[in-house]
Amino acid sequence: MVEPTVTDLPAQAPPVCLADFAERARAVLPPDVWDYVAGGSGAEVTLAANRAALDRVAVVPRALRGVETPDLGARLLGRPYAMPVAVAPMAYQRLLHADGECGLAAAAGAAGVPYLASTLGSTPIEEVAATGAEIWFQLYWLREKALVMDLLARIREAGCHALVVTVDVPVLGRRFRDLRNAFRLPSEVTAVNLPNGRDDLAHSGAPGVSAVPAGATFAPALGWDDLAWLRERVDLPLVVKGVLDPRDAQEAVRVGADAVVVSNHGGRQLDGAPASVRMLPEVVNAVGDRCQVLLDSGIRGGTDVLRALALGAAGVLVGRPLLWALAAGGRAGAASALDLLAGELRDALALAGCPDPAAARALRTLRVD
Secondary structure, eight states: OOOOOSTTSOSSSOOSSHHHHHHHHHHHSOHHHHHHHHOOSTTOHHHHHHHHHHHTEEEEOOSSOOOSSOOOOEEETTEEESSSEEEOOOSOGGGTOTTHHHHHHHHHHHHTOOEEEETTOSSOHHHHHTTOOOEEEEEOOBSSHHHHHHHHHHHHHHTOSEEEEEOSOSSOOOOHHHHHHTOOOOTTOOOTTSGGGTTGGGGOOBTTBOHHHHTOOBOTTOOHHHHHHHHHHOOSOEEEEEEOSHHHHHHHHHTTOSEEEEOOGGGTSSTTOOOHHHHHHHHHHHHTTSSEEEEOSOOOSHHHHHHHHHTTOSEEEEOHHHHHHHHHHHHHHHHHHHHHHHHHHHHHHHHHTOSSGGGGGGSEEEEOO
């Protein structure tokens, strides 16, 4: 695998935190694409709550623990990774940069973390898997079960290491920015994992209408019996993404999930839903050691990863910051962002007196109002 270089990055001072990539991405992206990625649903109450709630989590560090250089390694779904981080599943990455899914996956592979490939990816899953990254495939349950079966066959053939079923999208949330922009996908960016142009309508806009929901082919009536049916037919680790209520986490365990992702879809579905990190401790308590718990939505740096670990998460999913890095510098930008994140997490663990991510679970946390 060819290692990324920094030649694609803008000629300016190197980024010192993930937020720096957001500024650079906004400078190069069309305004409607920026809004499509940055925005949330409704009045974006939940989008803002994710960040505010994380900022209210104070971690109480331990002193004199003899920690100089923490080991960032962690096991997720029984496999070793370089840090307790995965790249969140995100649609249409070629909207951000020509490197698209392959660029971000290759950066994840080089960083030693899993890459979650989206059903709505703009690069075929086979090409993404060919980057050599460890791929978990994110599944949207489609209206036609035959299409689900076809996707399952493809992900097995591609060598994916896990199946992540998103369960918080019976319909797409109303995203006011996209409505105002009459957002539509450019013709060259399609959901190539869906057969026969199933997202054709996502390319035809109208004033006051976002084309993306029109192109969706999701099944709104997905139920736990469907997850049980899937569990019987898939021999990969099964992850249920989009859980907020502890009762749903317990149902996921009942049907055989190996992990759940506490997530409100980055504030893009039900506006007014609680911040993901607020529900994390309740979900951890509800499932105990019966499955792993990951946190998604709002993670913006190494301190946030530490917060999640201290609240009981096994790891986190990182989304928008890595898209900003991809937009700013392609594969090299994404690689730079993941390297920064690793450095931030190493510093956070050392400052908290933790030799590794597992030790962070013993830290105290306080809610700062």
